Amino acid sequence: MALIVQKYGGTSVGTPERIKNVARRVAKFKAQGHDIVVVVSAMSGETNRLIALAKEIQANPDPRELDVIVSTGEQVTIGLLAMALKEQGVDAKSYTGGQVKILTDSTHTKARIQSIDDEAMRADLNAGRVVIVAGFQGVDPEGNITTLGRGGSDTSGVALAAALKADECQIYTDVDGVYTTDPRVVPEAKKLKTITFEEMLEMASLGSKVLQIRSVEFAGKYNVKLRVLSSFQEEGEGTLITFEEDPNMEKPVVSGIAFNRDEARINVTGVPDKPGIAYQILGPVSDANIDVDMIIQNVGKDGTTDFSFTVPKPDLARTIKVLEGVQAHIGAAQIDGDDKICKISIVGVGMRSHVGVAATMFRTLAEEGINIQMISTSEIKISVIVDEKYLELAVRVLHKAFGLDKG
Amino acid sequence: MALIVQKYGGTSVGTPERIKNVARRVAKFKAQGHDIVVVVSAMSGETNRLIALAKEIQANPDPRELDVIVSTGEQVTIGLLAMALKEQGVDAKSYTGGQVKILTDSTHTKARIQSIDDEAMRADLNAGRVVIVAGFQGVDPEGNITTLGRGGSDTSGVALAAALKADECQIYTDVDGVYTTDPRVVPEAKKLKTITFEEMLEMASLGSKVLQIRSVEFAGKYNVKLRVLSSFQEEGEGTLITFEEDPNMEKPVVSGIAFNRDEARINVTGVPDKPGIAYQILGPVSDANIDVDMIIQNVGKDGTTDFSFTVPKPDLARTIKVLEGVQAHIGAAQIDGDDKICKISIVGVGMRSHVGVAATMFRTLAEEGINIQMISTSEIKISVIVDEKYLELAVRVLHKAFGLDKG
Structure with missing residues (x-):
């Protein structure tokens, strides 16, 4: 007899x-x-359909109205799932984010949850109903979706959990x-029975797109037992x-x-090795709204140093253009980029x-003749x-070297 | 400087x-x-798409959940129209029925409006905004859509008007x-500059499907100036x-x-001409949820009478079956039906x-040799x-006989 959020x-x-x-699985639990x-x-494809519709009206859709439109996607699903459960003889009731009420701030299209009213849901659970909630949506203090x-x-x-x-x-x-x-x-990859919260954060941010990273942070903050x-x-x-x-483990x-x-x-x-140089290089990149991931600066010699960092591939050309605009100002000898690279992390x-x-x-x-271009470390990565x-090749040999294929 | 609901x-x-x-027209006003x-x-077709989706889950969709699903159709339109107005430089804000709040009773799928809160809309109008409201929907006292x-x-x-x-x-x-x-x-049909509320009711219920009849009744009750x-x-x-x-007109x-x-x-x-016979005939029809429109009972002779009425064409076979089930009980000589008929009304x-x-x-x-099978009259019809x-033929000759082609 547990309370489970699925x-x-x-x-x-x-x-x-x-x-x-899904209804059959819920009914079984x-x-x-x-x-x-x-x-x-x-339903898959629905959010994209709605966004495309909005973009036919406005190339940059008004955020408040986009939320009004996009939130209908989940609203359809909650109704359908409630019906499917009733069809299987299980009493159920659907809730939009506003009906719950999942209170968020007013940052449309990327709002953050502030509080959740659990009263109505608890009454339904106590009455033996399955509660179905539209994900992805909430309502701000003024009642905006x-x-x-x-x-x-x-x-x-x-x-909600x-x-x-x-x-x-x-x-x-x-x-x-x-x-x-x-x-x-790596066909020999093994499923992990458990993974720590910190490892999951590192895995998620590195591309194992199983869970949205913010949800993992949230689970950590509120100590929610999370299972994929x-x-x-x-x-x-x-x-x-x-x-x-x-x-003990x-x-x-x-x-x-x-x-x-x-x-x-x-x-x-070949940039002058002096205080503030990192900011002079990355400031303009950041101002151009380009995300920077790894950053490496080598110890300088002869009064100059080399500075390297990574950006999303589609932003490479734009980043170089931004830097060429400030090259004279920062006094760099050369600026170049390479998009034929990849990042591999052990966690x-x-x-x-x-x-x-x-x-x-x-x-x-090294044994495989793979040259390492950049290295970055954290406590668990x-x-x-x-x-x-x-x-x-690199992923396969590392997988084997650390005994991960042994399960 | 008027307040117009469109x-x-x-x-x-x-x-x-x-x-x-539509945004261009609204912007002009x-x-x-x-x-x-x-x-x-x-958007046309959307409501039918949503109902079809619901019926894939439940042949008789749960009314509360059907409302959750179907109401998303208008919610998408309000967002799109608000965007279209903003794109044209007109400030606008969308409202779902719940956001307004259009309070209804809890009769899902055919709720009746009980009250409308005009406060938020007035604030937006005073701020110079166009207010966009999702039609067809409201919220009951418990917050259900x-x-x-x-x-x-x-x-x-x-x-709303x-x-x-x-x-x-x-x-x-x-x-x-x-x-x-x-x-x-009748190609010579003329557009009416005005029509009275009563005439419109008779025209609407007779098949001139320009306006939903309940909206006309509502307009009459609250004295709303209505224009098509x-x-x-x-x-x-x-x-x-x-x-x-x-x-004076x-x-x-x-x-x-x-x-x-x-x-x-x-x-x-050939039914016995005695009190209660109309109920004995129409009671079972009504119990079978069949709508009856015209009803005619001729004065009887020799202790029996003939009773005629009209039903929707798709219900003809079912109506006859219902009546055959009670034929012996009511003592009718014969029951027959005809679906090759039409109704013509002058209003x-x-x-x-x-x-x-x-x-x-x-x-x-009569001059055209058209035999009249049934007649029914009201004060203006x-x-x-x-x-x-x-x-x-009948519509054309009547249109001419009453001078309607003269405009």
Whole structure:
């Protein structure tokens, strides 16, 4: 007898048939005696359809009105799922974000949740009903409809679980859990039974797009037990995201290997090695609204230094243009970029207590003749930039070197 | 400087291009200094798409959840129209029924409006904004989303005009006004500059489907000045629906000719001419949820009488089956039906003060050899049932006989 929040994404509710499948799964949990709150996304493709419609009217849609339009996607799904449950003899009631009320700030299209009123939902749960809530949306203090931004349904699920003090928040997706790396690259990749919150954050931000990162942060902040499961498999425990490291538990040194092909590298060479130079280079880039990920500055010699950083691939040309505009001012000898690179990261809380992880990583890559262009480290992660053509090879050999194929 | 409520139906907002056209029209009125509240329907086809989606889940969709789903149709339109106005430099704000708040009872899928809060709308109007409201929907006292039923956007428009004490409620459709009869049958049909509320009620219920009948009743009750116009023509004053007969005005005897091909006639002959027989016949029909329109009982002779009435054509077979089930009980000699009939009605408040209108109607039909099967009259209307094949001929000769082609 637990209170479980289940979140189903757009693919899981993409057709009437799939909605009926979700209803069957919910009904099964309900029959086991659990109280269930279901959070759903819009049917897959629907949000894009609505945004395209809005853009036919306004190239840059008014944010308030875009939220009015886009929020209808989830509103349709909640009604359909409530019907599907009733059709299976399970009493259910749908709630829009405003009906719950999920109070957010007024930042349309990327609002943040401020509070959730659990009173009405609790009354329905006590009356034996399944509660169905539209994900991704809320209402601001003036009653305007807001949305949480892309992927925000995960955050809705976690926030509802926190507000209701649910025993578990289950995120159903089209994968059955978090893997040691992408199984399409390494067929031997193993599903992780558990992953720590910190590791998940590093994995998510590095491209293992299983969960929206903000939802993981939210779960950590409110200590919500979060589990990733497949909505297309009947059985399976998925991957549980844990928040406390069990000191008695033997943790693997490395939990997973993430990678990212979406970045490009910029080199600014021969700049005067003086205070403020990093800001002079990155300030104009930031002003142009270009996201910067890895940043590396080598120790200088002869009064000059080299400065490197990565940006999203589509922004490479624009970044170089911005820097060429300030090249004379900063006194850089040369500016160049390379978009034929990739980033590979090993992640694991076990690194904290194990020396030599970096050494193993670098040796493994060296043995395959893979040149490392940039290195960046954090407490539980080591990232390297290598030539894009080595991506699959590098991930495979690292996966093996850290024993991840042994499960 | 007037306060005008404009209602645009599904065809008028059926595409992004048409929504931009509506925005241009609204902007023009706004530029003339008027305060404008716009009520919109769902884009044409959208409501049917949503209902079909719901029926894939539940053959008889749960009414509360159906309202949650169907109400998204208008919600998309209000957002798109607000964007289109902003794109044209006109400040605008959209409102769902719940945001207004249009309070209704809890009869899902056919709720009735109880009250409208005009405070927020007035604040926006005073700030110079165009207010855009989703038609067809409201919210019940518990915050559940309700809909007013098909065609309910007209009612929303009139109710908003009443609540705001608007100077005029303009209903934009794909016709440019109310005609003396259907121009597809009589090319000489003339557009009426005005029509009385009572005439409009008779015309609407008889098949001139320009306005939803409940909206006309609503306009009459709250004395809302109602005008029907075309959303596809730039100019034109449409038809104004008036509520007081101007005693000084020379009214034509007959204002229009309505017709209806959608009914079938039932004869129950040789029934005992005794009290309660009408109820014994119509009670079972009513219990089967079959709508009855015209009812005629002739004076009996020899202790028996004949009883005739009309039902919607698709219900003919079912009605006969119901009556055959009680034939022995009511003691009827024979039960038969005919779906090859039509109803033709002449409507006009001028009939009240002019004798001989019925005589002219019957003589005109007789001169063409058209046999009248049933006759029914009210104070401002005379309806006849004739063989369906005479419909066009009958409407044409009556249109001429009452001078309607003279404009």
